Amino acid sequence: xxxxxxxxxxxxxxxxxxxxxxxxxxxxxxxxxxxxxxxxxxxxxxxxxxxxxxxxxxxxxxxxxxxxxxxxxxxxxxxxxxxxxxxxxxxxxxxxxxxxxxxxxxxxxxxxxxxxxxxxxxxxxxxxxxxxxxxxxxxxxxxxxxxxxxxxxxxxxxxxxxxxxxxxxxxxxxxxxxxxxxxxxxxxxxxxxxxxxxxxxxxxxxxxxxxxx
Amino acid sequence: xxxxxxxxxxxxxxxxxxxxxxxxxxxxxxxxxxxxxxxxxxxxxxxxxxxxxxxxxxxxxxxxxxxxxxxxxxxxxxxxxxxxxxxxxxxxxxxxxxxxxxxxxxxxxxxxxxxxxxxxxxxxxxxxxxxxxxxxxxxxxxxxxxxxxxxxxxxxxxxxxxxxxxxxxxxxxxxxxxxxxxxxxxxxxxxxxxxxxxxxxxxxxxxxxxxxxxxxxxxxxxxxxxxxxxxxxxxxxxxxxxxxxxxxxxxxxxxxxxxxxxxxxxxxxxxxxxxxx
Numbered sequence: 001x002x003x004x005x006x007x008x009x010x011x012x013x014x015x016x017x018x019x020x021x022x023x024x025x026x027x028x029x030x031x032x033x034x035x036x037x038x039x040x041x042x043x044x045x046x047x048x049x050x051x052x053x054x055x056x057x058x059x060x061x062x063x064x065x066x067x068x069x070x071x072x073x074x075x076x077x078x079x080x081x082x083x084x085x086x087x088x089x090x091x092x093x094x095x096x097x098x099x100x101x102x103x104x105x106x107x108x109x110x111x112x113x114x115x116x117x118x119x120x121x122x123x124x125x126x127x128x129x130x131x132x133x134x135x136x137x138x139x140x141x142x143x144x145x146x147x148x149x150x151x152x153x154x155x156x157x158x159x160x161x162x163x164x165x166x167x168x169x170x171x172x173x174x175x176x177x178x179x180x181x182x183x184x185x186x187x188x189x190x191x192x193x194x195x196x197x198x199x200x201x202x203x204x205x206x207x208x209x210x211x212x213x
Numbered sequence: 214x215x216x217x218x219x220x221x222x223x224x225x226x227x228x229x230x231x232x233x234x235x236x237x238x239x240x241x242x243x244x245x246x247x248x249x250x251x252x253x254x255x256x257x258x259x260x261x262x263x264x265x266x267x268x269x270x271x272x273x274x275x276x277x278x279x280x281x282x283x284x285x286x287x288x289x290x291x292x293x294x295x296x297x298x299x300x301x302x303x304x305x306x307x308x309x310x311x312x313x314x315x316x317x318x319x320x321x322x323x324x325x326x327x328x329x330x331x332x333x334x335x336x337x338x339x340x341x342x343x344x345x346x347x348x349x350x351x352x353x354x355x356x357x358x359x360x361x362x363x364x365x366x367x368x369x370x371x372x373x374x375x376x377x378x379x380x381x382x383x384x385x386x387x388x389x390x391x392x393x394x395x396x397x398x399x400x401x402x403x404x405x406x407x408x409x410x411x412x413x414x415x416x417x418x419x420x421x422x423x424x425x426x427x428x429x430x431x432x433x434x435x436x437x438x439x440x441x442x443x444x445x446x447x448x449x450x451x452x453x454x455x456x457x458x459x460x461x462x463x464x465x466x467x468x469x470x471x472x473x474x475x476x477x478x479x480x481x482x483x484x485x486x487x488x489x490x
Contacts, residue, residue, distance in 0.1 A: 024226045049306055054339055109342060117398040117429065125425035184418040187436065191280060191414030193463040194437035196233050197456040198279020204237055211237055211455075 014207040017199055148176040225470055232466045236458035243461050250424060251442040253432025254409050257382060263296040265381035271308030273388035277413050281386050283453035284411040284440035285315050291447055293323050298370050299332040304391040306337045309360055329368040336360030341391030345399040349377045377404040385410040393420060397429050407431050
């Protein structure tokens with residue numbers, strides 16, 4: 001029986017893959033059907049998952065098993081219920097309170113973390129002696145890091161017209177930015193092709209049995 | 214000279230499809246070189262003594278499996294070969310199943326591994342950065358039980374593990390947020406633990422700046438190619454290595470079409486200029 005369901009799963013996977021791929025030719029009912037099933041299935045899955053893997057173990061079980069030690073969990077529970085008030089137009093305003101709590105706590109925590117990791121540590125990482133390196137490639141790399149960072153930041157300085165030395169630096173900055181955009185595009189193309197490889201390994205391997213990765 | 218017609222994009226789709234499918238069937242075996250970032254991850258694992266305890270976070274779902282599953286498998290193999298004890302966790306709900314799937318695949322290669330002694334799956338916990346921050350202070354409070362409901366006090370692998378200070382290194386397999394960025398911000402920047410990770414190609418450019426003098430990240434596995442490089446270092450070719458020929462051919466097709474597109478663009482521009490006169 002288990003073998004039957006495994007085979008059925010593989011066939012369904014293959015058919016849905018083709019249905020989704022068919023969109024590359026043009027929009028069609030097979031694609032639409034697969035898309036709708038995916039959306040419905042995902043919504044149902046997440047609904048059940050949230051109840052059984054988030055609400056029950058993190059809220060229901062602690063409250064029912066040891067209320068005195070976990071009563072504080074009632075606060076997020078009430079905030080959660082207040083958030084659901086959005087569903088009723090007349091009580092929609094109640095949801096602003098939990099949203100304000102989320103925004104306040106999130107910004108408080110994130111501000112410190114991002115300031116340290118993305119600003120201070122990144123700045124410190126560029127404050128280096130570029131001429132200390134075990135090879136000339138390292139030295140050039142470090143020089144480019146310093147020049148690229150400074151010029152890139154100058155490009156985003158809008159309080160003075162980009163002319164003269166500032167203009168040249170901003171121009172160099174934009175070239176560095178273009179290179180980074182190119183690298184980002186390259187990585188994106190690689191990622192998308194990787195997904196296609198994954199699907200084809202499934203079709204040619206698991207489904208047709210032509211290849212054995 | 215008239216304007217050049219645009220190529221129907223469906224021809225490009227077909228070419229890419231064939232270019233990816235054929236090398237999967239008929240292997241070419243194009244050379245693969247190891248990049249510095251992958252070597253750093255490999256060296257990090259190599260430097261760990263036997264019995265070290267590493268925290269592996271599965272922060273992805275099936276949508277990113279083709280890229281992250283091969284590197285997860287390669288990394289876990291390496292850790293088990295080095296007899297490093299692994300503590301799995303997940304900041305993404307489906308990450309729990311991802312870890313379980315990898316372990317099911319590795320069962321034949323490592324039949325002697327004992328759950329609770331050599332590895333443990335603590336499961337998913339919502340909260341992202343807040344959860345990681347709390348784990349850094351008191352891991353046992355955030356995960357009093359593993360994913361199967363076992364009390365972690367009864368699991369030998371969790372003996373002496375109270376917070377990040379008891380973890381040798383952290384590795385996040387990440388497809389977005391919450392994921393590797395949060396681990397860097399907390400595990401490394403707040404608690405000073407060596408942190409590394411594997412990411413999808415799309416998110417790689419955003420994470421590369423963390424490999425710096427501050428060693429916010431100790432190496433990075435970026436996309437399927439990095440997974441293939443890691444498999445090569447382990448001398449254990451897997452699905453990533455077998456996909457590299459296809460990846461190279463597809464990239465070649467894309468480059469050729471970018472060149473063709475640019476030539477057409479300049480030809481059309483010249484034609485427009487001549488027509489204007």
